[in-house]
Amino acid sequence: WPTKNSWANFNFDASLPKDVGGGVLWVRARTPLVNCTETGLMTDSPEIYPPLSQREIEAQCEGKAPPCKLQWYPEANCYNIVADSFYAERATRNGYRMVAGPSGTTANVFQLALSLGFTNDDLLAFRVVMTAWLVQSNDHSLLETMLAAEAQMPSEYSMQWGRMSCDHDKWPDFQRIWPRGTTLHTSWGPVIQSFRFLP
Numbered sequence: 001w002p003t004k005n006s007w008a009n010f011n012f013d014a015s016l017p018k019d020v021g022g023g024v025l026w027v028r029a030r031t032p033l034v035n036c037t038e039t040g041l042m043t044d045s046p047e048i049y050p051p052l053s054q055r056e057i058e059a060q061c062e063g064k065a066p067p068c069k070l071q072w073y074p075e076a077n078c079y080n081i082v083a084d085s086f087y088a089e090r091a092t093r094n095g096y097r098m099v100a101g102p103s104g105t106t107a108n109v110f111q112l113a114l115s116l117g118f119t120n121d122d123l124l125a126f127r128v129v130m131t132a133w134l135v136q137s138n139d140h141s142l143l144e145t146m147l148a149a150e151a152q153m154p155s156e157y158s159m160q161w162g163r164m165s166c167d168h169d170k171w172p173d174f175q176r177i178w179p180r181g182t183t184l185h186t187s188w189g190p191v192i193q194s195f196r197f198l199p
Contacts, residue, residue: 075100
């Protein structure tokens with residue numbers, strides 16, 4: 001369950017207790033679709049990169065001979081964004097793409113990582129992985145993964161709202177996925193050098 005300071009809370013309606021008036025604090029960022037649909041991809045679809053492992057293929061095919069249809073439900077196929085929600089208003093004002101609201105999966109991964117004692121550098125690596133996975137699979141947008149991780153991110157890796165460029169940093173919000181010049185010293189061993197992924 002999201003912590004009190006997590007943006008994932010905006011996926012749910014919230015009101016004041018009845019004994020203090022019961023007023024609405026905010027309306028949920030998303031509503032579930034009646035007919036949530038699977039992806040049309042197969043286990044050998046070239047759009048899946050890196051390709052599925054043998055274990056993943058066996059799990060998806062459930063004893064049938066591959067290739068088989070993936071049993072994945074992209075959140076884009078399962079939720080509608082509520083247009084008058086606080087989340088939609090902020091995202092629209094800043095020009096961001098919306099898919100399914102702040103990522104509850106990302107928020108849960110980060111809470112678990114902190115509980116297990118992972119380091120600040122580890123958290124940055126996890127945010128890179130969650131963004132690469134969830135944006136590519138159309139489960140969430142860049143904004144939705146960044147927001148969901150924000151409550152647990154150390155200040156030096158904090159996200160930035162807005163897409164305005166400045167003289168020394170193009171696309172500063174996107175650059176925050178992996179801040180320029182940052183080398184990760186992971187707690188499990190590898191040191192991952194920074195790289196230039198934007199022109």
